[in-house]
Amino acid sequence: MLAWAVVVSVLVMTILSLLRVNVVIAILAAGITGGMMTGLSLTDALGMIVNGMGGQAETALSYVLLGAFAVTIAYSGITKILVRNLVKVLRGKRVILLFVIAGVASLSQNLIPVHIAFIPILIPPLLKLFDEMSLDRRGVASALTFGLKAPYVMIPAGFGLIFHKTIRDAMDSNGMAISLQDIAQSMVIPGSGMIVGLFIAILITYRKPRESESLKVSGEVSQVAEEEENDESFGIKHALTLVAIFLALIVQIWTGNLIIGALTGLVAMFVFLVVPYRKGDSVISEGITMMGTIAFVMLIASGYANVIKETGAVDALVEQTASSLGSNHVLISFVLLVVGLLITMGIGSSFGTIPILAALYVPICMSVGFSPLATATLIGTAGALGDAGSPASDSTLGPTSGLNADGRHNHIWDTCVPTFLHYNIPLFLFGWIAANLL
Structure with missing residues (x-):
């Protein structure tokens, strides 16, 4: 029963989410289910969720600081310049626009580490353009999730450096030494699967026009795409904005701390007088409004993770699975990736899942003779699996936060299901192949 607690709880969360139950309620229900299946009372299960938040x-x-940043x-006006130029160049070019969105999203992981905070700023002004072009928003969600996930999987810079260091440190602490260079090498093939998924989503699945009833997006951002006559030229405040972004990037890489990086960029915008001091309260309030829901979902997901970790449900699942696999590398790698998919789907965080997986995978891989490269592939792929497609993942919550600005984009069916199909399946297959080749 203990081993099945993870499986059943993830199924509860998935089924409730597919039935359009709010993601917070779905995660709470999954946590309570998993806790009670391990012998906890309802009160104890809820207490463990709260304690783990x-x-x-x-x-x-x-996330809140990144939202404020x-x-x-956006206040500087540099986003309007970007959107205006995108509209001029890409109007009517659906496929190219989706690839550009994927490229811009990729920059948020490595070059300009604002992660998902750019989405509620950049995407709502483009919704009218998407409707005019009959662009399938599921394709936009797929492009955004690719940019939020693939770069950190493959590129050891920005969030990718944190991800790769997390794998290295977790493997080292469990008795298997490996270098960052080897980890980068181990993730090339799995990451390539996501590239394949992106091309399938853009060029095949969501290539056709998808008609949408034209509704006006509320707020100032709804008018950006149509107010091209109010052209704002690039000036000193935009240059200082780029400097603030660069400072945030440098500090984040130097300290390895996203909070310090975001705070540096935020402070720089006030010091450079790009944003008046008197706007401080409203900036923070808007940042909380923008990212608060996502931050709270992440807290609830952490509570759920605490339940399945502290009760021993994850350990029991992996140990029971491993004990029945023998020494067949192909079968072992397949089952370990399935287990990783279940765990990450529930927790919703690749970065938070890696230490859990490494503690369980490294002993198993060492005992059956997997190489460090193959082990890193399994851990990295299993950690990334489920990030796309999970109702509790920032890689899906972020795209929805922008695409649902007008209330016409469903988180589960328009973001989670498309990203699960296009990224988890190829990531699983390519990671499975790589683990048996390296």
């Missing part, structure tokens, strides 16, 4: 407190705070960037 602090595990993502740093992430939640960083993104608000200051």
